[in-house]
Structures are given as C-alpha cells and as structure tokens.
Amino acid sequence: MNNDETTNLPIPPGAPADAGDAAGVDDSGAPPEESRVVFASQWKLMWWRFRKHKLALIGGVIMFIFYIVAAFCEFFAPYDPSTRDVTHILAPPQTIRFVDEDGRFHLRPFVYGYRMEIDSETWRRLYTPDTEDRRPIVFFPRGEPYKLWNLIPMERRLFGLEHGRAYLMGTDQLGRDVLSRTIYGSRISLTIGLIGVLLTFVIGILLGGIAGYFGGITDNVIQRIIEVLICIPHLPLWMALSAALPGHWSALRIYFGITVILSFLGWTGLARVVRGKFLALREEDFVVAARLCGTHETSIIFRHMVPSFLSHIIASATLAVPGMILGETALSFLGIGLRPPVVSWGVLLQQAQNFQVLAMAPWLMYPGLFVIIVVLAFNVLGDGLRDAADPYSD
Amino acid sequence: MKEENIVEVEDLFIRFYRDEGVIKPLNGVSLSIPSGKSVGVVGESGCGKTMTAYALLRILPRGGEIVRGALRFKRKNGETIDLAQLDEKGKTIRQIRGGEIAMIFQEPMTAFSPVHTLYNQISEVLRIHSDMDEEAIRKRVVDLLGHVGIPDPEQRADAYPFEFSGGMRQRAMIAMALASNPRLLIADEPTTALDVTVQAQVLRLIKKIQKEFNLSLMLITHDLGVIAHMVDYVYVMYMGEVVEAAPVGELFENPKHPYTIDLLHSIPKMTGPREELAHIEGTVPHSAALPPGCMFHPRCRKRVGKTCWTREPGMTDLGDGHYVRCFIHSPAESGISRESEDLTYA
Amino acid sequence: MVHFILRRLMVMIPTLVAISMLVFFLIQLPPGDAITSRLAELHAEGAEVSEAQIAALRARFHLDDPMPVQYFRWVTGFLRGDFGYSIVQEQPVNVLVYDRLGYTVLIAISCVLFTWVIGFPIGFYSAIRQYSASDYTFTIIAFLGMATPNFLLALGLMYLGHRYFGTTIGGLFSPEYMGEPFSFGKFVDLLKHLWIPMVVVGMAGTAGLVRVMRANLLDELQKPYVVTARAKGVGSLRLIFKYPVRIAINPFISTIGWMLPMIFSGDAIVGVVLNLPTIGPLLLSSLMTQDMFLAGSLIMIMSTLTVLGTLISDLALAALDPRIRYD
Numbered sequence A: 001m002n003n004d005e006t007t008n009l010p011i012p013p014g015a016p017a018d019a020g021d022a023a024g025v026d027d028s029g030a031p032p033e034e035s036r037v038v039f040a041s042q043w044k045l046m047w048w049r050f051r052k053h054k055l056a057l058i059g060g061v062i063m064f065i066f067y068i069v070a071a072f073c074e075f076f077a078p079y080d081p082s083t084r085d086v087t088h089i090l091a092p093p094q095t096i097r098f099v100d101e102d103g104r105f106h107l108r109p110f111v112y113g114y115r116m117e118i119d120s121e122t123w124r125r126l127y128t129p130d131t132e133d134r135r136p137i138v139f140f141p142r143g144e145p146y147k148l149w150n151l152i153p154m155e156r157r158l159f160g161l162e163h164g165r166a167y168l169m170g171t172d173q174l175g176r177d178v179l180s181r182t183i184y185g186s187r188i189s190l191t192i193g194l195i196g197v198l199l200t201f202v203i204g205i206l207l208g209g210i211a212g213y214f215g216g217i218t219d220n221v222i223q224r225i226i227e228v229l230i231c232i233p234h235l236p237l238w239m240a241l242s243a244a245l246p247g248h249w250s251a252l253r254i255y256f257g258i259t260v261i262l263s264f265l266g267w268t269g270l271a272r273v274v275r276g277k278f279l280a281l282r283e284e285d286f287v288v289a290a291r292l293c294g295t296h297e298t299s300i301i302f303r304h305m306v307p308s309f310l311s312h313i314i315a316s317a318t319l320a321v322p323g324m325i326l327g328e329t330a331l332s333f334l335g336i337g338l339r340p341p342v343v344s345w346g347v348l349l350q351q352a353q354n355f356q357v358l359a360m361a362p363w364l365m366y367p368g369l370f371v372i373i374v375v376l377a378f379n380v381l382g383d384g385l386r387d388a389a390d391p392y393s394d
Numbered sequence B: 001m002k003e004e005n006i007v008e009v010e011d012l013f014i015r016f017y018r019d020e021g022v023i024k025p026l027n028g029v030s031l032s033i034p035s036g037k038s039v040g041v042v043g044e045s046g047c048g049k050t051m052t053a054y055a056l057l058r059i060l061p062r063g064g065e066i067v068r069g070a071l072r073f074k075r076k077n078g079e080t081i082d083l084a085q086l087d088e089k090g091k092t093i094r095q096i097r098g099g100e101i102a103m104i105f106q107e108p109m110t111a112f113s114p115v116h117t118l119y120n121q122i123s124e125v126l127r128i129h130s131d132m133d134e135e136a137i138r139k140r141v142v143d144l145l146g147h148v149g150i151p152d153p154e155q156r157a158d159a160y161p162f163e164f165s166g167g168m169r170q171r172a173m174i175a176m177a178l179a180s181n182p183r184l185l186i187a188d189e190p191t192t193a194l195d196v197t198v199q200a201q202v203l204r205l206i207k208k209i210q211k212e213f214n215l216s217l218m219l220i221t222h223d224l225g226v227i228a229h230m231v232d233y234v235y236v237m238y239m240g241e242v243v244e245a246a247p248v249g250e251l252f253e254n255p256k257h258p259y260t261i262d263l264l265h266s267i268p269k270m271t272g273p274r275e276e277l278a279h280i281e282g283t284v285p286h287s288a289a290l291p292p293g294c295m296f297h298p299r300c301r302k303r304v305g306k307t308c309w310t311r312e313p314g315m316t317d318l319g320d321g322h323y324v325r326c327f328i329h330s331p332a333e334s335g336i337s338r339e340s341e342d343l344t345y346a
Numbered sequence C: 001m002v003h004f005i006l007r008r009l010m011v012m013i014p015t016l017v018a019i020s021m022l023v024f025f026l027i028q029l030p031p032g033d034a035i036t037s038r039l040a041e042l043h044a045e046g047a048e049v050s051e052a053q054i055a056a057l058r059a060r061f062h063l064d065d066p067m068p069v070q071y072f073r074w075v076t077g078f079l080r081g082d083f084g085y086s087i088v089q090e091q092p093v094n095v096l097v098y099d100r101l102g103y104t105v106l107i108a109i110s111c112v113l114f115t116w117v118i119g120f121p122i123g124f125y126s127a128i129r130q131y132s133a134s135d136y137t138f139t140i141i142a143f144l145g146m147a148t149p150n151f152l153l154a155l156g157l158m159y160l161g162h163r164y165f166g167t168t169i170g171g172l173f174s175p176e177y178m179g180e181p182f183s184f185g186k187f188v189d190l191l192k193h194l195w196i197p198m199v200v201v202g203m204a205g206t207a208g209l210v211r212v213m214r215a216n217l218l219d220e221l222q223k224p225y226v227v228t229a230r231a232k233g234v235g236s237l238r239l240i241f242k243y244p245v246r247i248a249i250n251p252f253i254s255t256i257g258w259m260l261p262m263i264f265s266g267d268a269i270v271g272v273v274l275n276l277p278t279i280g281p282l283l284l285s286s287l288m289t290q291d292m293f294l295a296g297s298l299i300m301i302m303s304t305l306t307v308l309g310t311l312i313s314d315l316a317l318a319a320l321d322p323r324i325r326y327d
C-alpha cells in the first residue's frame, strides 16, 4: 500500500456500497490524480520544519565544511604542524592582499614578507611587513612530502608561497604555523566530539532503553546510578580520571582515554531522554490513535514511533557534541587532557594561558575562534533538528 | 442583517501563510444563528468548525488571517458590528470575548490553567467584564458553581482544576462561560472528552441553561448523535465549506448531501454491535491544494460525472430552510468554474 | 510535608554514601599521592628530605593504612565537621575553605543576579516577539554566548583590558589595596574588578537562560488554557504574565538546586585564568597535586550541596505547583 506519501481520504464505512451507480449517471472514469489529498510523511514534515530554520541550515553547512577540512587536514594545512621556523618566533599573522603599497592591483593574492628587529630594551622581536618583499600565494604547490591518513604519499597542498612560508595566523613560541596547527587540531577536537557522542549514545541508549523497557528494579538501579553521577561535579571528576591515565600511554591511547572519560559522565543525560521517550511513546496520542484505528503494529512502529524517536535522539546527540568538544578543550587547556605533541584546539589554547605570552601574541587565541564557530554551528544545527523533530511545535 | 439573527457569518475565508505552503481551513463559510435559538455545526475533525468559532472571537492561532468575509454580530446594546473588521487586540473585541460571546472548550482538562484555583479563573471574567466588588464577585461565582451542579460550591471554589473530575470541570467551564451573562454561547465539542454517562448530563445542563438564560447556542460537534436533541438547525461542514444546512428533523429524515448521508451512517448505534467510526486524519494540515470542483468528490460515492471535479457546486435552496451543495440536486450549469478564483487555488 | 522532607533526607543518605565512595576511589586513582607532590615542592625549595621524614609524614596522615580504614576515617570526620587536612598546603581544609568562601559566594551571587536580570527579560521578549528582527538578534547573541568557553572570554577580556586600558584585570583588587584593611576605597576597587568575573561567568548562563525561557514560554503560549483565557477577554500582556510566565518559570526553579554547588565553588577555570581568590582554583590545584583530603572534601561538599539543592528546588516547585503532592 502507498501508506507513506499520498493517501486517499478514507471512505467512512457503512456508506452505500454501490453509491456510484445509485445516482444513475455516467461516472466517466476516475477523477484526475491531483484531486488526491496529499499527506506528508513524518520525515518530510520534519524536513519542512527543519528547512525553515535558516540558521540551522547554515550551521549544517559549516559543520560539513569543517569535517571535510578535518578529514583532509594534511592537504588543507599549508605546513606540517610540528615544523619549527626559528627565524620566525611569535611572528604576527600576515594579511592577504590584492593591492600593493603603490596601489597596484594584483589578480593573484599575495602577502608581504617580514622585517624583524629586536627591541634593544625589552629584547622582544618586532615584526613589520616588508613591503619590498611581495610574495604571491600559489595554489596546489609542491611542498614537503607527506602521507594522507598516514597511507597515501602526496606532496601537493591546498596553498603556499612560491618562496618562503606564509603565516596567515602567525606563529607560536617555537615558530610553528598557527594556521596549520589549528587545521590539524580540528581533526582531534572534532573527532573527539563525534566518537565521544557515539560512545555516549551506545551507553545512554542501552541503559536508558533497558531502564525504560524493563522498568521496576532495573529502572530503579539505573536511575540511582544516574543520580549519583550527576551529583558529582563534572570537571573534578574528569580531572581525577584523566590524571589517572598512565603517563606511558601513547598519544592515541590517551586520546581514546580522554574520549571515554568524557562519555563516562555524558551518557546520563541521553539515557534520561531515551528512557523518558520510551515511557512517553507508549502513551503518545498518535500511537494510541493509530492503534485504535486498527493500523498494523509494524506500521505504527515505522511510521510514527521510529521517526519520532530517532529524530529526538539525533537532535540530542547533535546538541551533546559541543559539550564534548568544550570538555576536551577545557581539560587540555588546564594541561591535564591531551598533551603535546598531540595537537588539539585545547592544547593550542594552553599556550595562551600565560598572560605575558598572550599580551605579545594575541593570535594564539585563534584556535578559540574555531572552537566558538564549531560549537555555535553544532548548537544551531541541533536546535533546528530538535524543533523539527517535535511534532507539536509549529 | 436579518432582524432575528444574532450572528451572520458570510463567505468567510481563513488562510495561514506558512513556509511549507498555504493552509486553507475555511473556504467560504456562511451561516447564521437566530437569537435565542440553538444551531449545530457538524463535520469530521479538521473540517474547520473550531476555526469558525475562533474567527468569531478573533482568537485565531498565530498566523491565521481572515482574508475575506464578514462576521456580523448584534451586540447587547443593539448595535450591529462586523467582528472581522475589529482590531484583534482592541477594546471592543475584548469586551465581546467572554462578555457577550462565551466559549466552552473540548478539553476541560487542559482548558483551565493548572496552577490557579477555579475561583481565581472564574472570577477573572467578572473582574474584566463587570464592576462588581470582591464580595459580590465571590457570591456570584459560588452561586454559578452551585447552579451548574457542583456540590459544596463554597469550598470547592477554591480547589484546583486537577482536583475535579472531567464532568465537574466541564460544569465549571460552563459556569465560567455564564459569568458575565453572554448572549451567545459557543460550545466546541463540549462532551467529546467525557465519559458517555457524563456526556448526557453535561448536554442536559447546557440545554437547561440555554433556556434559562435565553442564550443563543452554537454547538460544535463531530457527532451527529449529540446534535439530534440539542439544536433547532444544523450546518454540515466539509473542508471549510458548509455543504448542507437544514432544520434538525429534516436533516435526519431527509439528508441530501452524500457526505451527510455518510455521516449519518457512521453514528454509532446504541443497539447491536458498535460500528467502526470513520478513520480521520485530522491533524494533517490542508497545505496541499484543495481538490478542484466539489471538494468532497475524492470520497464521494455518488459522483455525477466530470462536473463533480471540474465545477464547484453552489448552494441550492430546496425550500423549507433546506440547502445543499451538490450537483445531484442542482443542474451542472449552476456550478461555478473557479479556475480564476484566487482564494481557492492560491 | 515534614514527612516528605524527612523521607527525602533518608533517601539522600545512600546516595551520599555512594558518592563519597566513588569520590574517594577516584581521587586515589592517579599514580603517586600528596606526599610525592609535597616532596617535589620541598625539593624545589632546595630542602633536603630524609627517608625518616617521609615516613613520619606518611604516618602522620595514616597514608599506609588500608584503603577502607582511610576511607572510614575520612568519612566519619565529616560527621564531626572535620574535612581533613591539606597535606600540600599544611592547613586544615576548613580553614582553607573559610578563607575563600566569602569572595566565592560574593562573585557567584553577583553572577546569578546578572544572569537573571539580563536573561529573563530578554528570553521573555524573544518569545512574545517570535521571529522578529530583535528575536533573531538576541537568538544569535545567545548562541554566541553559549558557544564561547568561559575561559576564552576571560582571556579575551584580559587581553582587551591590557591592550586598550593598560590594566591587568585579573584578581579582585588592585595591588595597592592588596592586604589592606577594608575601606570605602577598597570597596570601590572591588566593584571595579568584580564585573569581569560576573560577566565572564554569567555570560553562558545568561545565554542559556534566554534560550530556555523563550522555549518554555513559546511552549506554554500554545496551551489550550491560554486560548481559554483569551476567549475570556483577558488582555494580552496580563494574559502572558498571569498564566504562561507563571508556569514557564517552573524549570528555572529546578535549576536553583544546581546553583548551590556553583555558588560554593565558582567557575574553576575562570578562577584560575582571572586569578580569583575563590574555591574553584583551590580545587583544581588540589587535584593537580593529588592533595586527596582537600580535593575529596571539596568534591564531597559540592556533591552534598547538589543533593540538598535538588531537594530545595523540589520543595520550591511543590510550593508553587499545586499539582505536585508531597507523597
């Protein structure tokens, strides 16, 4: 049956069966197709509602771009994140220009090289743009060879300079390119959010589902556990746990360790949502209504329950990702999350913790800008999804 | 406006302009309610009954617009005004709401604020629409509650809605509607949410107070069975249109519109096995285009041919106050080709 | 009602016991202990520490007792109001907490006030003007506020303060008032510094409040009882204040419970960044140095406050909502 896209209005039972002939007039053919009343499926309604949220759409697009960049960060970052350029310590960001000092326009964007002096009193390096030294930006240049995903050998990157190195977001205290490090950092920071939420998901749905499905003692025990966990302040718990990760672990294991720790507390919220949904769904009007109308069980489950359930879960999960990202950032910022040489946004921001350094090199806060953008994008996306998922909002 | 009428709705169109499309709940409704008489409005859920009532009070949901039509109402002071022309937030319409037109809602459970006492909510009507002092208000509210059959009204007045049964809540709702002596009472599915045994009591109560207070009554229901003993005249609605109108006896004995006939067949019989009620998908908005021609044709079992989906039937006067919108009862040429009509196909 | 409270308090006991065990266990998890940290500190100061001294320290804090015994000693201390002794700082936990509690509470309460005074009206306005230009503007600002980690905002403000006003804006007092007795001048100086943690910590909370208030109110506005009230002729402003606002507030009352621990500790990371004399940074440093009694007791106090706070908000909810019965 075509029970998802279009449906003819049902004919009330009990109406005269042969009413068409009863009028005794010619009933030439069936009425045209468009006279059917169109009913939208749950998913389609959700899509309509979601589409209304322009902000959420934008958030979705931004997230997509970020994850693409994170996936191919070796290609998008102009340099290796750990290469030091000792001639450019704490160099400020260069501006991308089209018009040079003499007012001439160049189709190919360029940056000016640095002129460096050492302040004789403070011994600080002072960088100024060297207007003599115009350095055009080239796309897909051949650079240091690298391996994409540690597998595929490549040597071209998205952009670079014909000669010398470009520092569009400046360099840090060791002369490393902040832009490249931020791009590499996105891989760690963004995936920690995803993997963390995935784990949270599994634990939350499992325990929440069990609690909601079995009820009784099982439900009670799980509820108590959740209660205990949410009463303990999160940050100290995270700190104690991450301090407990063995120091000799490899970067990768620490990374997974931190992810597990973040999920360890995160699942409680989701479990509550799942449990609540589970309990509520059984009572929900449309389910009861569908049942009363004799709609088949599987049809109830797939047309009404699954979409409503899934969409809520997706929305909750989307809204949970930023919490994970912020958690990692905070832990690493304090120096007890991920540690160098791993590059994550939190690790990068740790350099900005020292106010003396920050005062000299505010561009070290750039990774923070990316944190904000990503969290923002996730939040608006999740918000839109949640509104779309709720059949009772307009 | 005819002398005997208190309300005349004429050619009323309501639209919601939404991103996902235009929702068209009302498509040219016309009906009138004679003073002191009771009129029923029936039709399946989603056909626009509540929308018509909301339009009269000008409390359409956010985004709903009256795009055409008149809502003439005779006020207590004898003046006749077109409610459709009023400012939705203005003083006049606020005086009329609750003061001259009162409404009873379907869900006595949710129609009261859960965190205020009955007294608080009922007395509010008097505070808005009268200049009685606190003592007089108290007395009137308690009297009213007693009148609608709430036992021990002096104490119960200070109870919260959740402390009452559904039937009692609906009685309280009726008391609230009566508080400021309205002239017109709109009862929107007043018994749908109640137990069958309680339904009859509440209906009797409505009937009683209608007589007592000389109210005009607009009784909205999807259940023709409820209408039979309650009203003098019936309007049958389908997809935002009136498709048949007749005195109540005539309608039951001599239904003309195929839709009315189907509706009558779906009344649950008291004896014998209970038949399945019509399955109704009422919550899906009419965002798609309305069916062309007669809007009932996709479901109609008596279609007279192509005319039914190419031309729109007009109201035919069958005499004795019986009207019907169907080509079986009027020549095809009488239909209107609405191809160019902006509102129906907008 | 008394019965209800008593029963709730009874239920609290097993929860608190479970929390205390978990906390004690977690704090022991990291390798090393407070003595190691203390030693490192002493070494850094150039002091020579002999094996015998170490043993004496360990004995003094009973660090070589079996775990359960240590746990038991620690927990029973609470009942006597004794929260243990900070090994690293060489002071009783009570004293350390007492020193900082005043400023912590001052800052936290000003944050809460800031949050409510700003967040409420904006959320309200956004809801009744849904989809208007100002609603969109506030929504975007609120999202920005929620997306910015507190410590980043603190860093940014500190940088701006340094850059454009040439002042360091950390701490609660200017250097010249540090250690001075309290005076009017010092009070004014305090106010000058106070607004920064207030804004920094209050920002995310305000943003969250705006969103929740807006959502709740919109939710309530479409309830049938609002239609009933409109049909009675209630004016629109009065209608919103009497009915939906009254109910939309409920979810906030349930957050009062979560505020207690926050008021006790203040935002830890911001405390570190802004160099505030609050309990948050104390907690962080105790965790870093594995100062187990200090860390454990602070976490325990916060957890207990959370549990108590939840009870308080439940009581407040019950007082405001007649549907909730004490049973």
Ligand SMILES: Nc1ncnc2c1ncn2[C@@H]1O[C@H](COP(=O)(O)OP(=O)(O)O)[C@@H](O)[C@H]1O
Residues within 6 Å of the ligand: B016, B023, B024, B025, B043, B044, B045, B046, B047, B048, B049, B050, B051, B052, B061, B062, B282, B283, B284, B285, B286
């Ligand atoms: N809040 C709303 N916004 C937009 N359209 C609505 C809204 N409420 C109802 N409608 C539309 O108006 C039509 C008529 O609804 P209603 O008058 O409530 O029907 P009923 O006859 O059951 O009282 C519905 O089919 C629906 O499509």
Ligand code: SF4
Residues within 6 Å of the ligand: B257, B258, B259, B294, B295, B296, B297, B300, B301, B302, B303, B304, B308, B313, B325, B326, B327, B328
């Ligand atoms: S006009 Fe045609 S389709 Fe419409 S009700 Fe009459 S017979 Fe049926």
Ligand SMILES: [Mg+2]
Residues within 6 Å of the ligand: B046, B049, B050, B051, B188, B189
């Ligand atoms: Mg209705």
